Amino acid sequence: MKRRTLLATAALGLGLAMGGSAFAQGMEKVKACFVYVGPIGDGGWTFQHHQGALDVQKAFGDKVELQWQENVPEGADAERVLTQMALGGCNIIFTTSFGYMDATNAVAAKFPDVKFEHATGFKRDHANVSTYNARFYEGRAVQGTIAGRMTKSNKIGYIGSFPIPEVIMGINSYYLHAKKVNPDVQLSVVWAFTWFDPAKEADAAKALIDQGVDVIASHTDSTAPLAEAAKTEGKVIGFGQASDMAEYKDGPRVSSIIDNWGPYYVERVGALLDGSYAQKDTWAGIAGGEVLIGEITAAVPAEVKAEAEALRDAIAAGTYHPFTGPIKKQDGSDWLAEGATAPDGDLLGMMFYVEGVVGDIPQ
Amino acid sequence: MIRLEKRASPSRFWLYATPVVAVLLTMVVGGVLFALMGKNPVEVIRTIFWDPLFGEFAFYLRGQLLVKAGPLILIAIGLALGFRAGIWNIGAEGQYIMGAICGAAVGLAVFPTENRMIYPVMVIAGAFGGWAWAMIPALLKTRFNTNEILVSLMLVYVAETILAKAATGFLKNPEGMGFPGSRNFSSYPAAANPELIAGSGLHWGGVAALVTAGLAWVLLTRHIAGYQIRLAGQAPRAARFHGVSPGRLVVLCMGLSGALAGLAGLFEVTGPAGQISIDFNTGYGFTAIIVAFLGRLNPLGIVLAGFLMALTYVGGEMAATNLGLPDAAIQVFQGMLLFFLLAVDVLTNYRFRRSAGALGAK
Numbered sequence: 001m002k003r004r005t006l007l008a009t010a011a012l013g014l015g016l017a018m019g020g021s022a023f024a025q026g027m028e029k030v031k032a033c034f035v036y037v038g039p040i041g042d043g044g045w046t047f048q049h050h051q052g053a054l055d056v057q058k059a060f061g062d063k064v065e066l067q068w069q070e071n072v073p074e075g076a077d078a079e080r081v082l083t084q085m086a087l088g089g090c091n092i093i094f095t096t097s098f099g100y101m102d103a104t105n106a107v108a109a110k111f112p113d114v115k116f117e118h119a120t121g122f123k124r125d126h127a128n129v130s131t132y133n134a135r136f137y138e139g140r141a142v143q144g145t146i147a148g149r150m151t152k153s154n155k156i157g158y159i160g161s162f163p164i165p166e167v168i169m170g171i172n173s174y175y176l177h178a179k180k181v182n183p184d185v186q187l188s189v190v191w192a193f194t195w196f197d198p199a200k201e202a203d204a205a206k207a208l209i210d211q212g213v214d215v216i217a218s219h220t221d222s223t224a225p226l227a228e229a230a231k232t233e234g235k236v237i238g239f240g241q242a243s244d245m246a247e248y249k250d251g252p253r254v255s256s257i258i259d260n261w262g263p264y265y266v267e268r269v270g271a272l273l274d275g276s277y278a279q280k281d282t283w284a285g286i287a288g289g290e291v292l293i294g295e296i297t298a299a300v301p302a303e304v305k306a307e308a309e310a311l312r313d314a315i316a317a318g319t320y321h322p323f324t325g326p327i328k329k330q331d332g333s334d335w336l337a338e339g340a341t342a343p344d345g346d347l348l349g350m351m352f353y354v355e356g357v358v359g360d361i362p363q
Numbered sequence: 364m365i366r367l368e369k370r371a372s373p374s375r376f377w378l379y380a381t382p383v384v385a386v387l388l389t390m391v392v393g394g395v396l397f398a399l400m401g402k403n404p405v406e407v408i409r410t411i412f413w414d415p416l417f418g419e420f421a422f423y424l425r426g427q428l429l430v431k432a433g434p435l436i437l438i439a440i441g442l443a444l445g446f447r448a449g450i451w452n453i454g455a456e457g458q459y460i461m462g463a464i465c466g467a468a469v470g471l472a473v474f475p476t477e478n479r480m481i482y483p484v485m486v487i488a489g490a491f492g493g494w495a496w497a498m499i500p501a502l503l504k505t506r507f508n509t510n511e512i513l514v515s516l517m518l519v520y521v522a523e524t525i526l527a528k529a530a531t532g533f534l535k536n537p538e539g540m541g542f543p544g545s546r547n548f549s550s551y552p553a554a555a556n557p558e559l560i561a562g563s564g565l566h567w568g569g570v571a572a573l574v575t576a577g578l579a580w581v582l583l584t585r586h587i588a589g590y591q592i593r594l595a596g597q598a599p600r601a602a603r604f605h606g607v608s609p610g611r612l613v614v615l616c617m618g619l620s621g622a623l624a625g626l627a628g629l630f631e632v633t634g635p636a637g638q639i640s641i642d643f644n645t646g647y648g649f650t651a652i653i654v655a656f657l658g659r660l661n662p663l664g665i666v667l668a669g670f671l672m673a674l675t676y677v678g679g680e681m682a683a684t685n686l687g688l689p690d691a692a693i694q695v696f697q698g699m700l701l702f703f704l705l706a707v708d709v710l711t712n713y714r715f716r717r718s719a720g721a722l723g724a725k
Contacts, residue, residue, distance in 0.1 A: 039690060069683050070690040073645035076635030080427050081680055087420050088685065099640055102547050106637075122542070162531055162641060164543055193527040193641075363532045 026275035032056055032265075033090035034068040035081055037097035038196055044221035044242035045195070045259070046070070049096040049119075052261030059266045063273060074099030082107040086114045092272055094265065095119065098166075105129055115277065117268060120166065122348070127279055132264055135285030136166070137173040137347070138315045139257035140217070141322035142293050142308050143239050144177030146255060147185075147215040149304040150237060154184045157208035159201060159218035159225055160191045163361045165350040167219050172354045173322045174217055179356060181307070187357055188213055198224035205229060209236055217241075226252050237299065244294040255308070256294030263289045283344065286316045323347070328355040367713040377711040382657055382664075385703040386671070392703075393696045402686055410686060411678030411696075424681075426564025428673045430635050434459070434627035436572040436669035438651035440579045441620030443660040447583075448595040450616045454500065454515025455624040456648025457522035458493035462625020463632035464529050465492025467639050470554035471534055471545060481553040486567075486629060493625015494618050496522065501617035505610040511617065523644065530641045545639035548632070556634035568630030572669070575623065579662040592616065624648060653701045675700065 034053045038046040050068065057066050067090060072081050078100045085093050086107060092115040095104045101121040108116040108126045116129045124131055147156045156178055160167050171189060178185045188211055190204040201220045205228035208216055216238040218225045223245050229236040229252035240248070240256025264282065271277040284290040293312050296305045314320035325336030330353040336342060351361060390412075394404030415424040438455050445452050452458075466489030473481060500514035529535075534545040548555045559565050583589035595602040595612055603609065627647065636643055654672050658665030679693035 033684075067684055067687075069680065074640055074642045075637065075645065076430060076631070077645060077680075079635070080430075080677070081684070083423060084420065084681060084684060087423065098542070099544075099642055101544075102549075102637055106549070162527065162543055164531065193524060362528075 026273050027091065029063055029065065030060075030091045030269055030272050031065045031067065031089055032269050033085045033093045034066070035072050035078065035085075035093065035095045035097075035100060036068060036070045037072060037074065037099065038221065039070050040068075042196060042221055043223060043245065046096070046221075048243050048259040049094070049261055052265040053094075055262030056265045056269050060269065060273065064269060072100075075103065078103040079107055082116075083110070086111040090114060092117065092269060115268075115272060124279065124281065130268075130279050130281065132282040134259060134261075134290040135283060136257060136259075136291060137169045138285040138322055139291045139293060140170045140173035141177045141315065142312050143217050143255065143257065144174040144179075145181055145308045145311055146239075146296070146300060146304060147174065147217065148178030148180065148182035149307070150254070150300065151178075151182065151185060151215045153212045153214045154182065155186050155188065155211065155213045156215040157188045157190065157205075157211070157213035157217070159204045159208070159216065159220055160189050161195050161219045162193060163191065163351075163363075165348055168353070168361065169323075169347050169350045170217075170219055171357065172350070175357050176327070176354060177311070177322065189357070189359055191362055192220055194220065196221040198222045201225050202228045205238075223248065240294050246294070249295075249297055253297070254299050255296045258292040258294050260290055260292050286312060287318060329353070330355055330357055365715050365717060367709070368716045369713055370711075373711050374714075377707075378659060381704065381707045381711060382659070382668070384707050385657075385700060388703040388707070389696065389699045393699055396692065396695065397688070400688070400692060402688060407682050407686060407688065410682045411675060413678075414681055415674055415677045422562070424677055426558075426562055427677050428670060429564035429569050430566075431673035431676050432669040433566070433569040433572045434631055434647045435651050435654045435672055436666055437568065437575055437627040437630075438620075438624045438648055439654040439658065439665045439669060440572075440575050440662055441623030442651055443655040443658070443662070443665060444579065444583075444592060445616035445620050446596075446655060447660050448592040448612055448616050449599065450613055451512045452497060452500070452515050452617055452620045453512050453652065454497070454517075454519050454648070455620060455651055456644055456646065457515070457519035458496045458621040458624035459628035459631075459648045460519075460522040460526050460644050461496040461628070462489040462491075462493035462622075463628030463636075463643060464526065464534070464639065465489055465495075465625070466629035467545060467548075467632050468529075468534060470548065470551070470633065474546060474551060474554075477553045479553070482556070482633075485554060485633065486626065489625045489629025490622040491625065493628065494622040496625070497617045497621020498614070501614050504613055504617075511613070515617075519648070526639070526643060527641050530639050530643070534639050536638075543641050547638045548634075549637050554633060556630055566630065566634045568627060568634060571626060571630065573666070576662045576666050583662065588615065624651075657700070657704055672697075 036046045036049060040046055040050045053066055053068060056064055069081050072078050082093060082103060094117045096119045098120045101118060101123050104116050104118045105123050105125040108129045112128055118131050120133045121131050158171050158174060175187045188208055190207050192200045192204045194200050201222050201224040205216055205225040214236050216225055216229055218241050221242055226238050226245060226248040229238045236252060237254045238252045240253050242259050244256045244258050245253055296308060321341040323342035325340040326338045327336040329335050390408055394408055397407045398404045415428060442452055442455055466485040469488040470481060470485045496518060499518060500511040503509040503514055504511045531543040536544055536546045556566050591607045594605060595607055632639060650672060654665060654668045658668035675697050682688050683690055683693055
């Protein structure tokens with residue numbers, strides 16, 4: 001929490017510095033509203049967005065009024081909640097799930113004076129809609145390095161949520177970096193077809209463990225895969241997903257990817273307050289502080305930890321891109337030439353595995 | 364001590380008083396819950412039950428009540444027909460999904476053709492999808508005597524998996540950059556189900572719900588099939604002597620409720636939801652079970668119950684957003700409604716009696 005506050009304060013300083021040179025008219029007070037797809041208590045995706053919302057409150061105090069709604073189903077219900085919020089005087093509304101994309105754009109058309117911020121989508125049909133996302137695949141590179149070094153069976157696993165580019169680029173990044181440090185590594189992917197369903201996630205983890213997998217990464221929101229790994233008495237390790245999941249530190253969790261939305265939320269609300277707000281599409285990663293790597297525990301040997309942290313720092317410094325050629329696609333055709341890095345467009349539409357991954361992407 | 368005694372015949376007074384008493388008890392106990400959470404109970408209850416109808420934003424929210432109540436009523440009427448005959452279709456959620464997928468698939472298959480016949484064909488396909496999905500538990504019951512409660516419930520999870528496949532695979536928007544979700548029907552006029560009167564919230568689904576309620580009332584009170592349904596529920600043996608075939612009744616009731624749930628799904632996917640997405644279904648099929656019982660399995664009662672349920676949703680959302688209540692508290696509040704309904708319902712068939720019997724000795 002301390003670290004987040006620090007980042008938030010830093011971002012606030014930045015926001016104020018930039019605001020000083022802007023001529024646009026600011027606002028006295030901003031009502032910032034958040035729409036959540038799950039319960040705040042999910043310990044993962046929604047929990048982290050709410051932490052970001054609280055960072056906004058901390059940064060601006062009584063200049064900001066927060067409002068939020070949990071468990072908003074995607075579709076017609078989202079449209080109603082958004083309309084209620086806009087009618088109720090929200091100045092900026094953050095819709096924190098991909099499935100809110102059409103609803104966000106539909107309501108934005110009716111309320112041109114309200115700013116809409118949609119997470120992980122690509123539609124910006126109106127001038128008051130911005131989109132934001134995080135480069136989670138950068139964190140997957142660090143996890144892959146740890147996985148490749150730590151596996152004893154040379155079998156590593158990945159619990160996929162849905163076969164969409166976001167998830168597939170995570171799988172590819174994880175595999176490429178495991179393979180880099182351990183050429184014998186084999187990857188198994190299990191599709192859960194859910195974002196949050198502890199029972200299904202546990203089943204997926206079980207299926208991987210039965211195949212002899214001893215390092216599991218997951219792209220779903222609950223702690224169930226870690227709970228399943230914990231039952232193997234140290235034979236299987238895993239990673240915290242979306243949130244640090246620190247309660248499994250003494251058990252299977254050796255590191256984590258933490259979604260840190262605070263800096264972005266503080267920046268956007270700050271921009272609205274000081275008048276520098278403009279429509280944009282943001283895709284920040286480790287460098288921007290949106291993706292944090294959770295503490296690598298003592299279960300990982302010191303030299304592996306150092307290697308993983310060096311990779312993290314190189315990504316943060318911009319000296320290394322997780323998708324750097326030569327990389328071939330699964331079917332053997334060329335994707336990236338020697339030294340070339342992946343264009344963002346390729347990543348955002350990524351519907352193929354890289355060479356070496358076994359199995360097909362479900363269609 | 365006080366004990367329960369079975370009434371000779373169900374009390375007509377309590378049959379109709381039960382829902383009212385249950386709502387009042389829910390308000391009182393819910394109010395206590397909200398007070399314990401540090402909120403002003405009067406303000407919360409007013410936000411849930413009053414503001415959507417007469418508050419500042421009622422002009423918008425009244426229409427939303429209709430949007431929310433429409434599918435609940437349509438599904439609940441179908442379920443009620445079966446429940447009256449003792450046929451327990453618990454899987455309306457799955458039939459709702461399959462109706463939406465079948466109907467949407469027809470529309471998407473002919474995209475972007477503009478023809479006035481497209482939407483009616485989609486409606487038929489939607490009803491067919493729900494009907495076919497309900498026929499699985501119906502035929503398994505009539506052929507192999509399986510339990511329709513379990514089979515229809517399990518098929519919900521199968522339908523959800525097919526939905527995920529549809530959204531990420533065979534119905535995926537080819538212009539969606541690989542992201543899940545079908546094309547949005549709002550930008551395809553021939554297949555869209557828009558508001559019929561701007562701001563009213565009324566779309567073809569709402570019209571269908573109200574018309575179906577009327578037809579179901581006529582069926583139950585004026586038609587031989589309705590008589591057979593009621594007889595089978597009240598006296599199965601007598602019904603058999605009367606020449607009512609239990610198998611045919613299962614096929615009829617499951618088919619009707621499945622088709623109506625499928626219709627609800629089709630109207631929703633082409634209207635308010637707009638597209639097939641991974642999380643398209645939001646529990647209408649399950650909530651409709653509560654609505655059916657809250658409405659006393661009576662078509663006209665179900666219309667009232669559908670609006671009441673919609674009110675707790677729309678008002679509950681307002682309370683959650685504006686008053687900072689956690690969503691779980693709203694869900695507990697809605698759960699209380701069913702709990703009190705079932706609890707008070709005991710009074711329809713039983714009455715309290717004082718007794719000096721052995722029970723009191725302890």
